[in-house]
Amino acid sequence: DTGVSQDPRHKITKRGQNVTFRCDPISEHNRLYWYRQTLGQGPEFLTYFQNEAQLEKSRLLSDRFSAERPKGSFSTLEIQRTEQGDSAMYLCASSFSFRRDRNEKLFFGSGTQLSVL
Amino acid sequence: AQKVTQAQTEISVVEKEDVTLDCVYETRDTTYYLFWYKQPPSGELVFLIRRNSFDEQNEISGRYSWNFQKSTSSFNFTITASQVVDSAVYFCALSADNYGQNFVFGPGTRLSVLP
Secondary structure, three states, rough: OOOOOOEOOEEEEOOOOOEEEEEEEOOOOOEEEEEEEEOOOOOOOEEEEEEEEEEEEHHHHHOOEEEEOOOHHHHHEEEEOOHHOOOOEEEEEOOOOOOOOOOOOOOEOEEEEEEOO | OOEEOOOEEEEEEEEOOOOOOOOOOOOOOOOOOOEEEOOOOOOOEEEEEEEEOOEEEEEEOOOOEEEEEHOOOOOEEOOOOHHHHOOOEEEEEOOOOOOOOHHHEOOOOEEEEOO
């Protein structure tokens, strides 16, 4: 078990370009979360998947953001027409949750640091 | 609305000193969960502890201890005999139901332990 993997670790892009990040959760984890963390702040929830279904999106997730989790395994987060305000660390987390089990424990990846110039 | 405050932005201590990281939370829920996570320079958040609102017992795990006081809405974290490897950003978090989409993180406290 290699934990939650995120790729790339760092991404530098010019304003207006599209970027895509990938997250590979711990195998057999059915829940996958995306968070955004800006400098000096804690992570903020963006969206999550239960298997392949995207069940909730935060108001922080503008129309330029889209996330997928085909086949309920890895997930991608795409940002279209990037803006300087999108510069942040994008963290992925996964967990195994059975029904309303409240013992869910999140395992985080190391994040993708995005810099929009 | 839920809110987590970590008033200490940065703390520096010398190795072997004890250090306490403060966390104050606000919630209207009667049932909730509190967490501490450690974020080392590598970036991933490492789970340290989860407490539910019904369990006010203090907990000790090695050099780490936590003091949960509902009366003051605080959940403070103490590291005894700090080590250089403790240097990291520490986040306190609150959730009404322990589900990741409902986590509210504080702004974090950056701890530097100097040799």
